[in-house]
Amino acid sequence: MKILSFCHSSRASSPLPGFVVFFLICSVLKMESAKFTVIGPRDPVIAILSQEAVLPCHLSPRMSAANMELRWYRSQFASFVHLYRDGKDQYDGQMPEYWRRTELLKAGFTDGNVALKILNIRHSDEGQYHCFVQDDTFYEETILELRVAGLGSAPLISVEGHQDGGIRVVCRSAGWYPEPEVLWKNLNGRHLPSLCETKSQGDNNMFETETVIILTEHSNQNLSCCIRNIFLNQEKESAVYIADPFFPRVNSWMVALSVILVVLFGFIGHTVYLFKMKDQVTMKMKILSFCHSSRASSPLPGFIVFFFNCYVHRIESGRNPPCGCCFLEDFFRPLKCLNNMLDIKSVERLPVCKLNHARSSAPSLFNFCPDCIAAAGLFYLLLG
Known part of the structure; x- marks a missing residue:
C-alpha cells in the first residue's frame, strides 16, 4: 500500500520522468495480480x-x-x-x-x-x-x-514333448503394454535361463510373449513363469510341477536289443567275407597250378608263356583281374581278346584289353584278363 501511495503521489508531484512512473505502475499491478x-x-x-x-x-x-x-x-x-x-x-x-x-x-x-x-x-x-x-x-x-x-493375461504354461534329453515347457501370455519382462523361477525363487524368447506387437499395440525352457529330471521340476509390467510394477505368475514319469528314460531291454543286433549283423558280415575270400583263394590256387604246369611241360610258343607268366605274377602279387569272365562261358570272347593282342606293335606300349578292361587305370603289362591268356592258348591249339 505504501508503494501504491508513493506511485499515485509521484504522478501528481514527483519530478521523475514519465516513463519511470509508467514502469513502476506496471510492476505494482503485476505484484497485485501475481497471486498463485x-x-x-x-x-x-x-x-x-x-x-x-x-x-x-x-x-x-x-x-x-x-x-x-x-x-x-x-x-x-x-x-x-x-x-x-x-x-x-x-x-x-x-x-x-x-x-x-x-x-x-x-x-x-x-x-x-x-x-x-x-x-x-x-x-x-x-x-x-x-x-x-x-x-x-x-x-x-x-x-x-x-x-x-496394460496388464495382460495370466501366463499359460504347456508341456510340448521331449527335447535334448528333457521336457520342453512353453509359457505364453498376451495383452501387455509396454513390452513386459518374462522370467522363469524355481521353487526357491532363483531365476532360470530360458532356451528362447519371442515377443511381438499386434495391431492393437499390445504385446504377446512366448518363452521356452528345457527341464531335466531332478533339476527344476517345480517352476513358475512370471510376467512383469515395469511401469506398474505388477506381475502375473503361473506355476507347474512335472512328475518323474514324464521325463524320458532309456529302457534296459532296448539297449540289450541294440547290442545284440549290432553283434549279429557284424557276425553275418564277417562270415560272408570269409566265404568270399575262401572262393577267391581256391580259384587262385587252381589257376596258379595250371599256369605252373604249363610253364614246365607245355609246348606253347614263347609269347603265350609270356602272357601266362604275366597273369601268374598278377595273381601272386594279390592283384585280381578286373573282370571275372571265363572263356568257357563265351567261346568268342577269347577270340576277340586274341584279336586285340595281335594288334600290339610294341611291348613297351601294350594296350589295355579293349573288351574286359575298360575300367582299368593306366596300361600295364599285367592288365590282361584270363580271356586274353585263354585266347592265346586257344589259338595255339587250333593251329597246332
Whole structure:
C-alpha cells in the first residue's frame, strides 16, 4: 500500500520522468495480480488401459478456482482436451478423441484443485499435458506426463514333448503394454535361463510373449513363469510341477536289443567275407597250378608263356583281374581278346584289353584278363 501511495503521489508531484512512473505502475499491478502458481506432479502419471486416470494439478497458495479459466491441452493451445470458462464446461473446439471422455473434478475448486479425469484410457492418451489457469490477465501453467500401461493375461504354461534329453515347457501370455519382462523361477525363487524368447506387437499395440525352457529330471521340476509390467510394477505368475514319469528314460531291454543286433549283423558280415575270400583263394590256387604246369611241360610258343607268366605274377602279387569272365562261358570272347593282342606293335606300349578292361587305370603289362591268356592258348591249339 505504501508503494501504491508513493506511485499515485509521484504522478501528481514527483519530478521523475514519465516513463519511470509508467514502469513502476506496471510492476505494482503485476505484484497485485501475481497471486498463485500452478503445480503438477514431477513423476509421470501411470494409467491402465481401458480404465480411468486422474491428472492432478493445483494452485499455490490454495484459493478458489471457480471463477478462473481452466484449460487442459496437449500440444496446441486452441485445440484443447478440456476447457472450463465462465463458470461452465466448454466443448466447442474440444479434440474429437476426448469427446465425452473428460471431466474436471469441480469438488476441489474451492481448495485450488483443478484435476482432470480421463475415462477409458487408450494408447493414444500417452504423452504430455498442459494444465493452464488464467485469472483476468494473469495466467500460469505446468506440464505433466501420462504413461499408459496394460496388464495382460495370466501366463499359460504347456508341456510340448521331449527335447535334448528333457521336457520342453512353453509359457505364453498376451495383452501387455509396454513390452513386459518374462522370467522363469524355481521353487526357491532363483531365476532360470530360458532356451528362447519371442515377443511381438499386434495391431492393437499390445504385446504377446512366448518363452521356452528345457527341464531335466531332478533339476527344476517345480517352476513358475512370471510376467512383469515395469511401469506398474505388477506381475502375473503361473506355476507347474512335472512328475518323474514324464521325463524320458532309456529302457534296459532296448539297449540289450541294440547290442545284440549290432553283434549279429557284424557276425553275418564277417562270415560272408570269409566265404568270399575262401572262393577267391581256391580259384587262385587252381589257376596258379595250371599256369605252373604249363610253364614246365607245355609246348606253347614263347609269347603265350609270356602272357601266362604275366597273369601268374598278377595273381601272386594279390592283384585280381578286373573282370571275372571265363572263356568257357563265351567261346568268342577269347577270340576277340586274341584279336586285340595281335594288334600290339610294341611291348613297351601294350594296350589295355579293349573288351574286359575298360575300367582299368593306366596300361600295364599285367592288365590282361584270363580271356586274353585263354585266347592265346586257344589259338595255339587250333593251329597246332
